Amino acid sequence: MDKRAKTGEGLVPGRGRRRATADELDAIDLLRAQHRAIDLLFRAIQSAKGASRATSFRELADMLAVHATIEEWIFYPGVRTADTEALLAASTEQHLAMQRTLADMLDEDVSGEAFDAKLGLLREQVQHHAIEEEEAKLFPKVRAATDDDYRAAMAGAMIALMVELQQTGGRARASGRAAPRALAERTWMRSAPHRGASSHRGVAARRRLAPSRRARSAIEKAAK
Numbered sequence: 001m002d003k004r005a006k007t008g009e010g011l012v013p014g015r016g017r018r019r020a021t022a023d024e025l026d027a028i029d030l031l032r033a034q035h036r037a038i039d040l041l042f043r044a045i046q047s048a049k050g051a052s053r054a055t056s057f058r059e060l061a062d063m064l065a066v067h068a069t070i071e072e073w074i075f076y077p078g079v080r081t082a083d084t085e086a087l088l089a090a091s092t093e094q095h096l097a098m099q100r101t102l103a104d105m106l107d108e109d110v111s112g113e114a115f116d117a118k119l120g121l122l123r124e125q126v127q128h129h130a131i132e133e134e135e136a137k138l139f140p141k142v143r144a145a146t147d148d149d150y151r152a153a154m155a156g157a158m159i160a161l162m163v164e165l166q167q168t169g170g171r172a173r174a175s176g177r178a179a180p181r182a183l184a185e186r187t188w189m190r191s192a193p194h195r196g197a198s199s200h201r202g203v204a205a206r207r208r209l210a211p212s213r214r215a216r217s218a219i220e221k222a223a224k
Contacts, residue, residue, distance in 0.1 A: 025155035026148070027075060028139050034067050035130040042123045045110075053110045061102060064126070066165050068095045070158040078154050079142045087138045094129040101125060 041060040048056050072095065076088045101122045108115040143151075 025152060025159070027078075027151045027154035027158060028143055030155050030158060031067070031071070031075065032135060032139070034063065035135070038063055038067065038126060038130070042119070042126075045119060049111070057105075057110055061106070062166075064098065064102060066162050068098070069165060070161050071095075074158050074161060075154060078150075078157075079138075079146065081145065083145070084138060084141055087133065087141070091129065091133060091138065094125065094133065098122060098125045098129065 038060065041056055041063060044056040045053055045060060072092065076091070080088055101118055105115060105118045105122065108118065
């Protein structure tokens with residue numbers, strides 16, 4: 001397994017601190033850590049200017065893309081029950097709303113008023129989704145219905161997919177593609193309906209970037 005997949009290096013906040021191995025990680029704790037990292041990026045964008053602001057926005061776009069993808073492809077299917085079905089449907093719709101807002105922002109000048117207004121809207125959408133819906137409602141249900149081993153296996157599968165997505169984005173940036181489109185549009189943003197992509201193109205993109213055999217195997221073993 002890739003070292004980053006095994007340790008979570010660079011995937012959760014807390015630089016310089018000891019990071020848990022994949023077996024020690026909990027899927028819910030991993031997602032909560034990403035929520036905190038995303039909030040820190042919003043704060044960084046609000047206080048930054050010029051190139052620093054553009055860099056922080058690129059990081060935010062990438063993190064939102066990766067976060068939503070591991071939720072939709074691994075976490076949501078892995079915790080879907082009659083008790084969570086409605087919450088998961090609502091969460092997926094919230095992802096779509098965030099996609100539309102982020103898609104609009106990709107073409108804005110980061111120093112402009114229009115960008116600031118959309119950044120405020122995006123932050124409200126993300127906070128409602130992450131804190132009020134997932135952390136307050138969904139995660140307690142999941143924790144009560146699953147054991148530590150299952151959540152650890154999901155965390156391992158999610159990290160494996162995160163590494164794949166980040167490697168894909170890194171190769172795209174190395175080839176000279178403009179950021180933040182390199183990762184955000186190549187993954188999550190590819191299916192944003194606001195950008196006019198047809199449904200069959202969205203499905204094709206998801207098939208190309210579907211979880212690897214290793215990621216699928218981890219979650220399947222946990223379900224046994």
